[in-house]
Amino acid sequence: MSQTFVVVAETRGGKLRQVSLETAAAASLSAQPDDRIAAVLLGSGVSAFAGELAAAGVSTVYVVDHPALEAYRPDAYLAALRKVFEHVPPDAVYLGHTAIGRDLAPAVAAALDAGQISDVTAIERKGDRVVFTRPLYAGKAFEKKTFERGPWVVTVRPNNIKAIEADGSPCETVTVDYPAPSLRSVVKDVVKKMSGKIDLAEAKIIVSGGRGVKSADGFKPLEALAAVLGGAVGASRGACDAGYCDYALQIGQTGKVVTPELYIACGISGAIQHLAGMSSSRVIVAINKDPEAPIFKVADYGIVGDLFEVVPLLTEEFRKLL
Template sequence: MKKVLVLAEARDGQLRNVSLEALAAASTLADGGEVTAAVFGSNAAELAATLGQHGASTVYTADHSALAQYTPDAYTQALVQLIELANPDAVVLGHTAIGRDVAPRVAARLGYGLVSDVTSLEAGEVFVRPIYAGKAIQQRKFVDGKTFVTIRPNNIAIGAADASKTATVVPVELEIKDLRSIVKEVVRKTSGKVDLSEAKVIISGGRGVKSAEGFNTLNELADVLGAAVGASRGACDADYCDYSMQIGQTGKVVTPDLYIACGISGAIQHLAGMSSSKVIVAINKDPEAPIFQVADYGIVGDLFEVVPLLTAEFKKVLV
């Protein structure tokens, strides 16, 4: 049995789904031991109830002005102090922008091991993760020592909430000093719709969309399905959309339940970011496009004819 600490992330006052997935992973890793959680920010205490219902027995909360927005220095100092207080055998985070940044910093500082981008946990603490842009699967196991683990979003099932469970809330006073950077303003370039990294359905466009206006067709389908809209690097390079929408080796890695690729040829760099999607639908005029080799369903046709038809049919069923 182990004691496992989860660093939960919140966005706009709401817990991110990947934090609940991290709790599920922590429960498996603890193997009957204690699962605890930590959350930063002014409304940290308000999130403790949800964390408790999903398995955290204790929730450490830190309300500090330096933690209102993520900065590497502040979060590193805060997490180091929390780990020294809680003394966990393992720390689990989401494989998000924050998790990817802070986990190796703290692991190196404390001498912990680190396994990142984990997609599943097997018996005996075997961590499974894709490598070489998804071409191979690696299994890793730590023989000894304390560990950091980051979990890829949308891969580990969230446990059912138990309203009868409550967590003990422990407010923590942290000393954060000598910051080299502070966040004075946050300017969001995303659409404000569904977060790409946690979306269950993604409609993605490539160079075949032809223009920024061409994405309107994809947005209409996304609105019906409650989906996020993504793009290939080619579409971003062509100024059809912002780089915050880019999916691929140099963009976001996503694993939705449904990925609809519209006008995307399927370059290996793009496949590295979405090939783990549970169901892939490809729409392309070129029947020889590489995207069809990874697609579960392929439609050979003009996306500007096919996508509106799909939108109309989904409206009949869902609206």
């Protein structure tokens, strides 16, 4: 018997978020050939993104386009999803493990009387079962979980499941009417604090600074390196606590969890709380004056030296290459 997998896509800054394409790929990994994969676009002025989701292996995109959905509100988004589910009852719902996904997923699970597995980093189908892998204990261990019955809700960690290559498959777009309900909360204004033009959670390259940057100005060499590499700038909690940068840049157990292809740690000692947020990076480069710094134990490459000397040299060399 075929199943229906529904992907809840996200947009930000007038663009479809990369994690939405990765989440669609996660649904594809879970599905069998005769299963159906649909996507939901919620927001204001989001219809144009349906084509991008079609390229990600989605057969049908349900669009709920309404001014009341321009800013995220859990009650408004849940009401919109309920309308979509009237058109396409889901056997499984997939969301990105983002701020919105982490908030919305439990409400969706409760509405569907479904089980939930969060922060999934790998998916494997074994016969009639789908096995989900997720990290435990700040990435020190991993567990494999499966559902005994459906429906189910899954959130997918960004930068862990590769998006599907576009294949030109046709896609149906269905517009769903949304009579905005009476809501208990109203968003008056959204204050955005970003690490830069690139979202830390989705950045492929991150240059991160710790207390070793010594001041707010100490982040300037890191920003220059990140600009050359097309990456984002992050920070340890120590740098944020010291007032060198905004907490929006914080990576770690109490900050953002990131999994970039390249993580360059500058002046970061490697406290366990910070490692919890970045130890799953594909390649880790550490720059520190202390050869005994714990960060070197998890680094793939280590440079013992003053970051204020090493980082500008790296920036110059990358400029020549790129």
